[in-house]
Amino acid sequence: xxxxxxxxxxxxxxxxxxxxxxxxxxxxxxxxxxxxxxxxxxxxxxxxxxxxxxxxxxxxxxxxxxxxxxxxxxxxxxxxxxxxxxxxxxxxxxxxxxxxxxxxxxxxxxxxxxxxxxxxxxxxxxxxxxxxxxxxxxxxxxxxxxxxxxxxxxxxxxxxxxxxxxxxxxxxxxxxxxxxxxxxxxxxxxxxxxxxxxxxxxxxxxxxxxxxxxxxxxxxxxxxxxxxxxxxxxxxxxxxxxxxxxxxxxxxxxxxxxxxxxxxxxxxxxxxxxxxxxxxxxxxxxxxxxxxxxxxxxxxxxxxxxxxxxxxxxxxxxxxxxxxxxxxxxxxxxxxxxxxxxxxx
Numbered sequence: 001x002x003x004x005x006x007x008x009x010x011x012x013x014x015x016x017x018x019x020x021x022x023x024x025x026x027x028x029x030x031x032x033x034x035x036x037x038x039x040x041x042x043x044x045x046x047x048x049x050x051x052x053x054x055x056x057x058x059x060x061x062x063x064x065x066x067x068x069x070x071x072x073x074x075x076x077x078x079x080x081x082x083x084x085x086x087x088x089x090x091x092x093x094x095x096x097x098x099x100x101x102x103x104x105x106x107x108x109x110x111x112x113x114x115x116x117x118x119x120x121x122x123x124x125x126x127x128x129x130x131x132x133x134x135x136x137x138x139x140x141x142x143x144x145x146x147x148x149x150x151x152x153x154x155x156x157x158x159x160x161x162x163x164x165x166x167x168x169x170x171x172x173x174x175x176x177x178x179x180x181x182x183x184x185x186x187x188x189x190x191x192x193x194x195x196x197x198x199x200x201x202x203x204x205x206x207x208x209x210x211x212x213x214x215x216x217x218x219x220x221x222x223x224x225x226x227x228x229x230x231x232x233x234x235x236x237x238x239x240x241x242x243x244x245x246x247x248x249x250x251x252x253x254x255x256x257x258x259x260x261x262x263x264x265x266x267x268x269x270x271x272x273x274x275x276x277x278x279x280x281x282x283x284x285x286x287x288x289x290x291x292x293x294x295x296x297x298x299x300x301x302x303x304x305x306x307x308x309x310x311x312x313x314x315x316x317x318x319x320x321x322x323x324x325x326x327x328x329x330x331x332x333x334x335x336x337x338x339x340x341x342x343x344x345x
Contacts, residue, residue, distance in 0.1 A: 075199030
């Protein structure tokens with residue numbers, strides 16, 4: 001009888017440990033809207049719904065600025081130095097807009113990184129996945145050349161890898177990139193939601209290229225939104241389950257034409273992005289835009305103003321089902337009225 005109780009107690013403890021490991025908590029898109037607002041700008045896209053533009057340095061590029069790759073039980077994991085990195089590098093997708101630059105589209109599923117992987121001329125490369133790109137065994141989508149980040153194979157996984165990043169990616173023929181198609185089928189192993197993502201280069205291949213051992217680290221769940229951290233040889237990331245809350249919406253939404261224009265293609269000078277940054281990785285929140293007429297009245301509180309309802313048009317397809325636009329009021333335009341060019345996606 002004592003032996004039976006001992007075995008039973010062992011399974012109870014094991015089950016409790018497993019449940020605790022998967023106890024990631026729950027949030028909605030409202031958490032994304034609220035937590036990221038101090039560090040960037042929410043705007044409305046006809047195609048994607050609400051999207052977020054980070055207030056980062058001019059050389060910012062997703063998965064190429066202020067962060068490193070660590071190998072975990074779920075594959076190569078992007079460990080961001082940004083205090084807001086827990087969200088846009090592990091949920092949703094990125095798009096590049098030739099007017100504003102890189103924009104994040106929120107998503108429901110967590111992954112160690114939503115990127116495509118490839119190799120080219122002895123280099124390992126990766127690029128953000130665009131919205132609507134599905135991960136499967138026959139995956140073969142090739143991001144535009146300017147989206148890719150390449151580093152010599154013998155420097156991949158190096159803490160200072162950005163010093164050796166390959167410049168001028170536009171000279172690389174995208175069709176010559178060998179896609180690394182290592183799909184990880186989650187099957188609820190990382191938490192409550194099952195999804196699939198790309199694991200990246202095989203550790204044995206990286207070990208051969210770097211002549212050093214690749215250590216597999218465990219991922220631990222952080223209790224609140226914070227920067228990704230390495231604590232006690234574990235990668236600690238805030239990664240809650242995202243539920244569908246149809247009434248979620250940003251409290252402040254700016255008209256796309258009211259935001260600093262970026263009429264350009266992705267910068268390829270990301271190799272020294274950290275040293276060229278005009279804002280530290282753990283940047284302080286930025287104040288929301290205000291109406292200049294209200295700001296002139298020093299004796300009155302300055303309240304954030306929202307974009308004109310005429311410039312925020314209904315989306316053809318929203319990333320957040322059932323989401324409604326917030327009530328808006330007009331503000332003065334700060335850029336020329338020239339229409340932006342279409343996004344290079």
